[in-house]
Amino acid sequence: MGTESANGIEITNLSHAFAGRTVLSNIDMSVPDGSSVALLGPNGAGKTTLMNILCALLTPDSGRVMLGEMDLARQPDAVRRKIGAVFQDPSLDTRLSAWENLDFHGLIYGLSRRERKRRAAEVLELVELDAWRDEIVRTFSGGMKRRLEIARALMHQPSILFLDEPTTGLDPQSRARIWSYLEGLRASDNLTQVITTHYVEEVEDHDYIYIIDQGRLIASGTPHELKSRHGTSMIRCLPRDATTEEELMAAYPEAMPLADGRIGITLGAGDMLDAFLGRFGARLRQIQIDEPSLATVFLALTGREIDQRTPGAPKKAAGVQ
Numbered sequence: 426m427g428t429e430s431a432n433g434i435e436i437t438n439l440s441h442a443f444a445g446r447t448v449l450s451n452i453d454m455s456v457p458d459g460s461s462v463a464l465l466g467p468n469g470a471g472k473t474t475l476m477n478i479l480c481a482l483l484t485p486d487s488g489r490v491m492l493g494e495m496d497l498a499r500q501p502d503a504v505r506r507k508i509g510a511v512f513q514d515p516s517l518d519t520r521l522s523a524w525e526n527l528d529f530h531g532l533i534y535g536l537s538r539r540e541r542k543r544r545a546a547e548v549l550e551l552v553e554l555d556a557w558r559d560e561i562v563r564t565f566s567g568g569m570k571r572r573l574e575i576a577r578a579l580m581h582q583p584s585i586l587f588l589d590e591p592t593t594g595l596d597p598q599s600r601a602r603i604w605s606y607l608e609g610l611r612a613s614d615n616l617t618q619v620i621t622t623h624y625v626e627e628v629e630d631h632d633y634i635y636i637i638d639q640g641r642l643i644a645s646g647t648p649h650e651l652k653s654r655h656g657t658s659m660i661r662c663l664p665r666d667a668t669t670e671e672e673l674m675a676a677y678p679e680a681m682p683l684a685d686g687r688i689g690i691t692l693g694a695g696d697m698l699d700a701f702l703g704r705f706g707a708r709l710r711q712i713q714i715d716e717p718s719l720a721t722v723f724l725a726l727t728g729r730e731i732d733q734r735t736p737g738a739p740k741k742a743a744g745v746q
């Protein structure tokens with residue numbers, strides 16, 4: 426492998442089962458050096474399991490993972506030094522200060538006292554927590570804790586960063602901040618990034634997306650490729666009464682009940698929308714047309730909605746009646 430792939434990842438035919446139940450099945454993935462790849466999938470899809478394997482915390486049943494020129498199975502310790510990880514579950518020591526959490530991490534990674542001091546100052550500045558360096562982490566907001574976890578993952582200057590749902594549960598400002606730090610790190614340090622998320626609207630800015638469902642990769646591509654290949658516009662509507670709902674479901678067999686109680690119908694070509702509105706428009710409490718998005722890509726591929734923990738911003742919305 427050439428130097429251009431020194432910090433890339435190649436996953437080949439990876440499978441894993443827990444107690445006989447397959448949770449990852451024949452995964453092939455490629456993450457180019459310096460790129461940002463998002464793994465998008467609903468609850469239980471296998472994202473964390475895959476992350477744990479990539480972070481050398483879990484040995485897969487079969488398959489091969491190369492991080493640059495290192496074979497994960499043969500050089501797990503070298504791999505651990507090369508990577509940084511932000512785990513889904515909080516893992517800071519909340520009894521310690523921000524600085525102490527970073528210092529301790531540096532110590533584990535064998536950084537000298539001087540290096541630890543220098544690096545902790547750098548990463549605290551990066552995530553805008555320098556003013557809180559001596560505060561006890563217990564007093565931090567969720568967003569601050571997450572930022573500190575990112576800082577900690579960067580302490581030993583990894584060349585690949587794994588982030589498992591880094592923004593789940595955070596307010597929009599905290600989420601935006603985190604994405605901007607990560608984007609900055611790609612630009613300044615060519616840091617390869619693999620992130621998992623439920624938030625479809627957050628994966629649009631990544632170079633490449635893998636969609637995972639029930640342990641299998643079901644699609645991959647750039648956001649643009651995925652939308653042009655699988656994306657469809659969607660009608661989301663709320664029928665006025667049960668009779669309308671029944672009639673609608675019978676008229677459009679592909680219609681799907683959505684998690685929010687509405688009904689989703691893939692918008693077909695031609696005058697389908699006119700025909701739909703002509704017949705049902707006056708009998709809907711609400712209608713919204715979603716442009717092709719990664720949410721509709723997932724829906725089109727699986728017939729189910731990806732679990733969204735915060736409502737996505739609708740592209741177009743119109744009240745009817």
Ligand SMILES: Nc1ncnc2c1ncn2[C@@H]1O[C@H](COP(=O)(O)OP(=O)(O)OP(=O)(O)O)[C@@H](O)[C@H]1O
Nearest residue numbers: 443444448466467468469470471472473474475513
């Ligand atoms: N240690 C374990 N033992 C047994 N089953 C497990 C274990 N860890 C995960 N699983 C199961 O493997 C499947 C995949 O779980 P995983 O945590 O990887 O999914 P996920 O995509 O990260 O989900 P979430 O979005 O909820 O974080 C789930 O069905 C889960 O119950």
Ligand SMILES: [Mg+2]
Nearest residue numbers: 472473474513
């Ligand atoms: Mg998970």
